[in-house]
Amino acid sequence: MGSDLSAPQHSTDRPGPTRVRDFLRLLGQALIQDRRLMMVLALALIFLAVSQSALLFLFKGFLVVLFETGDSDQLPLASLFPDGVAPWFALEGKWISRELATTFVPGIILLAGLTKALATYFYQSRQQVLVLSAARFLRIKIFNGILSHSFLAVSQKSPAQWMSIIMNDVLLLQIRFAGCLTSFVKDSVLIVSCFAVLLVLHWPSALILTMLAPFVMFGMGWGARRIAFFAERWQIELANLSGKILDIRKRFDFMRSQGGELVERAYFDQINEGYYQMIRRSLLLRSAFAPAMEFVGISLFCVFVVLIQKGYLGSGLEGEVLLQFFLALGLILKPMRNFGEQLTKLSETKGFLAQALAALPQTDVAEAKPVPSADAVKLPAQVSKVQVAYGDQVAAAADNLTLPPAGTIAVVGPSGSGKTTLIKALAGLIEPANWESNYDWATFAAASVLVPQQPFLFSDSLAANLTYGTREIPSDAEIQEALATVNMSTINGVALDLKTPFAALNQSLSGGQVQRLVMARAILQSKSILLFDEATSALDAENERQILSEVISYVQQTGRALVAVTHRMKCLPLFDQVWFVHQGKLAAVGSHVDLLENAEYRQFCQLEEGAS
Secondary structure, rough: OOOOOOOOOOOOOOOOOOHHHHHHHHHHHHHHOOHHHHHHHHHHHHHHHHHHHHHHHHHHHHHHHHOOOOOOOOHHHHHHHHOOHHHHHHOOOOOOHHHHHHHHHHHHHHHHHHHHHHHHHHHHHHHHHHHHHHHHHHHHHHHHHHHHHHHHHHHHHHHHHHHHHHHHHHHHHHHHHHOOOOOOOOHHHHHHHHHHHHHHHHHHHHHHHHHHHHHHHHHHHHHHHHHHHHHHHHHHHHHHHHHHHHHHHOOOHHHHHHHHHHHHHHHHHHHHHHHHHHHHHHHHHHHHHHHHHHHHHHHHHHHHHHHHHHHOOOOOOHHHHHHHHHHHHHHHHHHHHHHHHHHHHHHHHHHHHHHHHHHOOOOOOOHHHOOOOOOOOOOOOOEEEEEEEEEEEEEEEEEEEEOOOOEEEEEOOOOOOOHHHHHHHOOOOOOOOEEEEOHHHHHHHHHHHOOOOOOOOOOEEHHHHOOOOOOOOOOHHHHHHHHOOOOOOOOOOOOOOOOOHHHHOOOOHHHHHHHHHHHHHHHHHHOOEEEEEEOOOOOOHHHHHHHHHHHHHHHHHHHOOOEEEEOHHHHHHHOOEEEEOOOOOOEEEEEHHHHHHHHHHHHHHHHHHHOO
C-alpha cells in the first residue's frame, strides 16, 4: 500500500503581533455589527459615571443636613456641595430652607442611586448580548479558518485539539471578554469617575495617585506575563490529555483485545500528573495576584490617612469633605481588585488565545480566492512537474504526466514509495512545492475527486451520503445508476432504499461494500478526474476486478480520467497505463506489458505476486 509521510510536528507558537492584530480586527468587526448595542453600552457608562460622581458630591450635603445644627431655618445652598463644585453653578448668596434641604438632598441621592442601578442593569444585560454575538462571530471565523487551512496544517492537530479550539477556547474567550467589559471598561469608568471627584476635592492627592499608577501597572504587567506563560503550558498539557482520551476511545477494542489496560493507565497517569503539576506550580502566582492588587489599594488608603494625620496632605480640609475624600478613595478599592482579577484571567487567556489565533483564516472571507470551477479543466491535462517536499525531504516527485480523456492509469510501487502522497497532491490535499502544468494547482484539484483507502460515511440517509459535495443534487435514477456501476444496487438481494439512514445499514455492510458506496459518491461528483487510493483494498480479487472493469467502462463512456493506486497485479492489464513509483519518484510510465521489460518493475511485480 502507498503511504504518506508524516508532516513534521511543530510546537504551539505564541501569538505574534500580527495574529493578535488579526484577532482584534475580527473582534472589532463583531462589535461593529452591533452598533446599537454599543451605543446603549456607551450611554449606560455615561450615566454610571455621572450618577456615581453625583453620589460622591452629594455626600457632603447629606452630612450637612444630617449633622449640622443652627438656629437658622435657612442653609447656604453652596454648603451642600464641595467647595470646588459650588462655583460651577453660581450658588454663592443663594439659600435653601432646612426643611426643603432635608427632603431635597436624600431625594437627589435616591435619584442618583436609582440612575446608577438602572445604568448598571442596562450595561450588564446588553453586555451579555454583545458577548454572545461576538462569540458567535468568532466561532464562525475560526471554523472557516480551519476549513481554509491546508490538509497538512489541519492534520497536525488532533480532533481533540480542534474541538477544544472551537468549543472550549471560544467559550473561554467569551467569558473573558465579558469579564473585560465589566472590569476594564465599567470598573475603569468607575475608577476614573472617583479620580475625577478626588481631583475636585483635593487635586494634590489625585496627582500623587496618578504618579504611582505606572509603578502599579508595571507590577501588574510582570505578573500577567508570568501567568500567560503558565497558561500556554496548560493548554499544551490539556490538549495532550484530551487527545489521549479520544485516542483510547477510538481504539478501545484493540486495547481490550490486546490486554493493554495497564500500559494505557500508566501513560494516562503520566500525562495527567504533568497537567496537575503544571497547574500547581502556577497556583501561588495566580492566587496572589488579585489580593496583591487589593493590598496595594488598602496600602495607598492607609498611606493617605497617615499623611493627612501628619498634616502633609489635606490641610484645610473640612471634616465632611475629608469623609468624601475617603469615600471616593474607598470606592476605588473594589474596582481595583476586580481589575487585578480580570488581568489575571486575561493573562491566562493569552495561552489559550494562541490556539485560536493559529486557527483564524489567513485572509478575510471577502479577500479569499474564489474556488475554481470543476468544469475549468478540459482533458487531456498535462502535468510537466509535481514535487511534494516536507522541509528538505522530497516525499514524491513526477515529471511529464498526461491524463487523457477516457484514460485509465494504475499507480503501483512498494509500500512507502510515495504513491499516496502523489495522489493527495493531485487531489488538492497536499500543496506541492513545485507544480508545472497547463492548469494551476487549485484549478486541477477542483476538477479531481479522491476516494481514499479508508472510506467515511456519516449518520444521515444513504442519499445524503451519496450526494455529499455534489454541485447539483442528482436524481434518484442517477444515484441508482452510480450504485449499479459499483455493483451496489442491492444488499443481500434487497434493493437499497435511498432514504434509509446509514446507521441502520452500517451493521450489515462489509468493508468492501462501504468502499463501493464511496466510489459511487465519487462518480456522482461529475468531475473530470477520479483518483482512487487503494479504494478497492477491502474487496476480494474477483470482486475488485469486476468493479474496476465497470468503473473503467464508465470512465471510458463519459470521457473522464481514472488514476487508481492498487496493489493487485492481476488488475493491471485492465488499465491503459501504469505509473511505477519507487523511492519517492515516478520511475517508469507505460503499459503493464511494456513495463515488464523494465527489470526493476518486473522484480516488483514478482515480489507482489509472491506475497499475494
